[in-house]
Amino acid sequence: MAFVLALDAGGTKTLMALANPQGTVTMLRSGPSLDPTSGVNWQGLLKQIVAPAIGQAGLCEAVIGLPFHDELKALSREQNTAASQCIPCPVLVQNDVRIAFDGAFAGTGGVLVLAGTGSMAWASTNGTNDPHFRIGGWGDSFGDEGSAYWIGRESLALTGRGIDGRSPTSDFATALLLEMGIAPDDLIDWVYALENKRSSIAAIARITGKLADTGNKDAQAILDRACDCLAEHVNAAQKLLNTGSQVPWSYAGGVFDNSYVLNGVRDRIGSEPQRPALPPIGGGLLRAAQLAGWNTDHAFIEGLSVSLNTAFQSI
Known part of the structure; x- marks a missing residue:
């Protein structure tokens, strides 16, 4: 065999x-x-x-x-x-x-936008000699916008501002810390004790998605910005392909498990994704x-x- x-x-x-x-x-x-x-x-x-x-x-x-x-x-x-x-x-x-x-x-062509721990789009019309393009994927230091790590980092940043009163509301901070099981005074210790910051901070994105699903406006605002970034990846890829018409797009990665994100990216692109x-x-x-x-x-x-x-x- x-x-x-x-x-x-x-x-x-x-x-x-x-x-x-x-x-x-x-x-x-x-x-x-x-x-x-x-x-x-x-x-x-x-x-x-x-x-x-x-x-x-x-x-x-x-x-x-x-x-x-x-x-x-x-x-x-x-x-x-x-x-x-x-x-x-x-x-x-x-x-x-x-x-x-x-x-x-x-085997066919299109634009794939992936949002997992990191984010990137991959695009090609996928003929035998057709070029392949990568968009994004610059890493968590200065890229990966819309990824789970990016969402997690933005969530932690907003939580920090909520804890010390720099944001208009502390509701998001309170809810996130409750889901994480962490006291406000322990947050910085938790972050800097992480063995793998990328995966641990990325895991916070699921909590943010859960809060967005319950109607938390701050969580939804973070996911809205993520949707803007991911749609930007797809639109840039469409321009690089330069086919004269929009090619199909699809998605991968755990961030798209959240319907708020998938629907938000769809609405910004203006077309339905092709199911993988x-x-x-x-x-x-x-x-x-x-x-x-x-x-x-x-x-x-x-x-x-x-x-x-x-x-x-x-x-």
Whole structure:
């Protein structure tokens, strides 16, 4: 039996999957983030998460999506080397947003905007020689607008202003701290004791989304600004594609799990998003299957989608 391997590593977690030529997922595992900026031994974690797949006879292609790939040159070389050393088959290392694009459009073209721990848009009309464009993704120091980290940081900033009276209302600060289980005097200690600030601060975005859903105006204002930023990514990508008409757009990442954000970005762009054909890990499997020369027709994609949905229920 032949298999392909895919890995999707974001800023919060990593997924690894195997699939066979029928589009059936035979293994799906989750693990910690392989974010190389978090201070963890990402090379060791990469070996650990792919280890159960390495013993599978018939492993023929692998596609792995890693954060910061093709963004930081020295790091990208390290990622290529680490992947080739621990995966005993041809392996293609990609930016994690690229495999999300491959999954969302499953061979067709468009604009994919991802808002997870970080944010970025990926765009191409996706013909054989068509260029691919990246928009955003400048990192949390001066970019990643609209991402979970950005929302979390803005939420903490507003909370700080609420605690000491610089904002008109302290309702948001009180509600956020209650959800976090932190006393006002302990907030700065909590932040500076974090082992992984990116993922921990990004996790606050879910609380902000929950507060927005209950009608908290300050939370909604933060998400409104996030929607502005994410729509800006899509509009800039449309200009770069320069097709003369709007191409389809789609989405990925946990921030879009919040309907307030998804609807807000839709309203700002002025068109309905295309539902992703496959999640990012599915994009990696699809690309690997194509590299293996398998038949990746509509039936394969549909089968892969159903199989992934089933597999997700077990992790």
